[in-house]
Amino acid sequence: MRRIPQTPRPAWRERCDEVGFSFYDLESEGGRPYWNETAAYAFTLPEIELLESATKELFDRCMDAVEHIVRQGRFDEFGIPGRYHELVRASWDDDDPTVYGRFDLAYDGGSGVKLLEFNADTPTSLVESAAAQWQWLDDLKAAGQLPAGTDQFNGLHELLIEQWEHVRQARWGLAPGALLHLASLHDSGDGALIVEDFDTVAYMAETVKAAGFEPKLVFMEDLRWDVDSQRFLDGDDVPVKQIFKLYPWEWMITEQFGGFLTVSRGTTQWVEPAWKLLLSNKQLLVVLWELFPDHPNLLPAFTTPDALAGRSYVSKPRLGREGANVTVFGADGAVEASATGAYGDEGFVHQERAAFADLPGKTAVIGSWIVGETPAGIDMRETSGPITGDLAEFVPHYIEETS
Template identity: 75%
Template sequence: MRRVDSVPRPDWRARLDEVGFSFYDMESEGGRPYWNESAAYAFRLEEIERIEAATKELFDRCMDAVEHIVRKRRYAEFGIPTPFHDLVGESWDEDDPTVYGRFDLAYDGDRAIKLLEFNADTPTSLVETAAAQWQWLAESRGEGADQFNSLHEQLIEQWQHIRTSRWGLPDGARLHLASLHDSGDGELIVEDFDTVAYMAETAEAAGFDTKLVFVEDIKWQTDEARFVDADGEPIRHIFKLYPWEWMVTEQFGGFLLRSREATRWVEPAWKLLLSNKQLLVVLWELFPDHPNLLPAFATAEPFRRRPYVSKPRLGREGANVTVFDGSGFPIAENGGGYGDEGFIYQARARFAPIRGKTAIVGSWIVGETPAGIDLRETSGPITGDLAEFVPHFIEDSP
């Protein structure tokens, strides 16, 4: 893997607008735009094949971990409220379908590929990965250029599989898709809206009749004991870009227990066990010394004289992450509003020696199949909300 210079397209903003990616100017480090096509990451095919194999291996081990957690009823470790323990177990036992997820991986540019975390419930950077960087590849690298990216096609296939084989729905069946409108300031959360709109595009191609709604507008109809949208239409099948850990603690959370048969959610409730970083502790417990895992524990005690990282169990975008050196001294930290739920402690990973950059590989899974990668980079050791998105391509030789 190497980072190379690339000449931005003169009309790149207009071109990105055309694929439904509009938040490219979101501020990143140094005030630069979030989307950065003045550089690109080049991979050899052999590297891509190893990342793909590691992604499939990690997904399979995560499924083993969920089975273990459900059978042993270890829900309390994940902070799941007691009334929802059975909901999670039933969701797993009934094999509620999943559409997608994204592993964040540390790749050292040589052989080591290590799991940092699994964004299994509400992963973003979808539209820029699936659509924007594919457009960039075709227009910047020329005919015959390649990229590890089959996200769009696989999402359509997975939605079609869910509609026909899992839910038994006819062509034209309604699918609601929900995102949070704002964070209390009245301003649309454009990143979430664009992500859900893109997901709706893939679901429509799979035969669904889609309807975009906002989470704030979902209501509970008491007489009928069901969720409805702002127009009063029953919500029977819904994709939500909204975390389960928020849903189960909010006012309407209790209605989830009463509406299990009336409303089918994607992602499903069992994803509560994968979107929580306590998963990393369980994975290391079940598969110690696995080549794709980093040592992870519920306390920092095992890391005496070893560099490590503390992470809140439910943190996002690097918030409240602290990096410690071998003496236990903090050398980098991010602020944020997480941590009340507790922390896990993970060995510090090695990254590829890219001068002045720390690059994280986001490796996507659709259904049970690896589907592509994205690259986000920062100048420091913690990848937070100021990271830049940089496209990638596959080259034949260094």
């Protein structure tokens, strides 16, 4: 894996707009744009095959972990209230379908690929991964900046369509034209549209449409429970029978309408499903290490830091996002880096610090996508420090041609 300087496309903003990616100018480190095509990450084909294999292996072990947690009834460890235990259990036992997820991986530049966390419920960076970086690759090849045969580990678009079609036909038994709601949060209380979430859901709607659904974009704020019909309705009073939501389960079960989630199980089908509560929680890292100690793709992780004495480790809130409230400790126990945020009341897990590739001044985290059960591609986010937070930059990647 190499980080190679690149010349940005003259009209890169306009090109990003054309694929529905409009939040490229979100502020990142140093005030730079979030989308960074002044560089690219180049991988060899064996490296891509290594990442693909590790992603499939990690997904399989995560499925083993969910089965174990459900059978052993270990829901309390994940902070799931008792009234939702049966909802999660039924969702798993009924094999409620999943569409996608994103593993965050550390790669040391050799053979070491380690799981940092699994963004299993509401992963973002979808539109920039699936559409924007693929367009970037095509443009650079057309301009002669990359060889014509250069490829990218990116089957996200096609695999999403295939998976949604599988869900519609094989899992839900729905005819073409069936309505699918797609929901995101409109704002965080200030009235301003959360553009990143909206663009992500709008892109997902494109894949849903191609899979034979009739998509309807709505906002989470507009969903309501109708007492008379005993079901969820949208803002137009249309019943919500199937819905994709870019909104975390851990928020849903703490909100006022959360109690209706159990009642609505027979009338509303959610993607991602309720069993993803067990995978989007960093307590998963502890269970994985317990079940598969010394696994080559796992880092030691515990509920207390005692077992990591004498080693550098990272403390992460179980439900944290974008690096918030993460603390990095040195082998001597001293704090080497930390981030503020609104998480932590739910408790922490403590994970041995990962080794990353030696990239001067950069820490690069690989986001490895899974669609259904298939590794689907990667994205790259980089920072100048050890914590990948909300100021990380997205950098495209490609696979180097071999002679």
